Amino acid sequence: MTDTIQEINDYIVQGYNPTTLQANLIGKTTTVVIAFDGDKVTNYIRYGNLLVECSLYRKQIDMCYLCGRLGHRMDVCPNPEDKICRGCGMKNPEESHVCTNPKCSLCGGNHLTADKECKARFKTPYVVRKRRWERQQQEEVQQQQQQQPRGPAWQAPGGRRSRSQTRRGRSKSDTRSPSAAGARRRESRSPSKSKTRRSNGAEKQKDNECRHCLELKQMIERRNNQIKSQNDQIQAMMERIETLSRTTNSDNDVSVLKRKVPKRGTTSAAPAATKPTTPPALTQSVTNAPPTETAAVAMEEEKVEAAVPP
CATH class of the missing domain: 1.20.5 (Single alpha-helices involved in coiled-coils or other helix-helix interfaces)
Structure with missing residues (x-):
């Protein structure tokens, strides 16, 4: 396999393989370990344009080939000087030692411990252990159901009495024991x-x-x-605002009229106002009509202008 780890990961972790999470090589071998999402493993997986068969990954039991003991690897051996034979269990054997009757400590076969021929050197996967446990639980439940005591012989197979038997039992109990009636x-x-x-x-x-x-x-x-109370308060405030606005407008009108009327006794010269011309037909009616407020103000202005010398 000439593909790098990144290329292998890109080929496997893609949309065609939706349950894959990650892929890694095992050392320098051509075997790839794939992590799936969930407890199910697909039988085939797509690698680029190819379909490759998959199987459950079975992890090997750690075996130290330096000291001959199980549980750790050779690169992390705590006691490399304390050795035992993998076949017969002899302590600190010589280099020329040869086992005549080797016995595997895992399976009991006639081979060295954790040899390539040994089938017990692989750990059972978690998925397999889970399935076995579920089957065992189902079998135990079935056995408990079978061991439960059944009803007496006079009962029907469904666990209920027949009508005739119930009637007979009732008549007997009524005649024999008065307490049954109670x-x-x-x-x-x-x-x-x-x-x-x-x-x-x-x-x-x-x-x-x-x-x-x-x-x-x-x-x-x-x-x-x-x-409602809030609405009433708002309406009262609006009415107050309207009354205040009306009073301010009336005060402004009065102040404008006061500004137009000049003060008496002033010596400053004022320009002569042009007298408006009225048609002859309306002069008599105008003179006979009562003076209005504006007319009275204009007459007072004319008197003041006449009193002031040019």
Whole structure:
């Protein structure tokens, strides 16, 4: 395989393989380990334009070939000087030592421990262990159901009595024991009690709902009253603003009229005002009409102008 790790990751982790998360090479081999999302592993995977078969990755049990013990690798061996034989378990064997009857400590076969021939050197994957555990749980549940005691022989196979048997049992119990009648009466009363309890519970729920509705109505009415009071306050403020605006406008009109009337006794010369010409037909009516406010002001101005020398 000439592809780099980045190229392998790009070829595998793509849209055609939606459950893949990451891909890595195992050392210098041509085997690629792929991490999937979830507990299911696909049988085939797309690598570029090819379909490659996949299988569950089984991790090997760590074996130290330096000291001959299980549980760690050769590069992290804590006691490289303390050695044992992988076949017979002899401590600190010589270099010329040869095992005549080797025995694997994993599977008990006639080979060295964790040899290539040993099938027990691989760990069982988590998915396989989970499936086995689920099957074991199902089997235990089935065994418990089978071991449960069945009803007596006079019962029907479904676990219920037949009508004839129930009638016979009732007649016998009525004739023999008077206490059975009282027990039946109690049993007959119990359903009515349960019904009354249910009805009481339903009534309580309805009462709670009605109370909740009343509380909501009261809250809504309070809110409406608050809104009405706020609207009344706003209207009163608007009326006050209108009255104030009217009074200010009237004061402005009076001040304008006062400015037009000059003060008496002034010695400053004023320009002669041109007298408006009126047609002859309207002179008599104008002279006979009562003077208005503007006319009175104009007459006073003319008198003042006449009194002032040129």
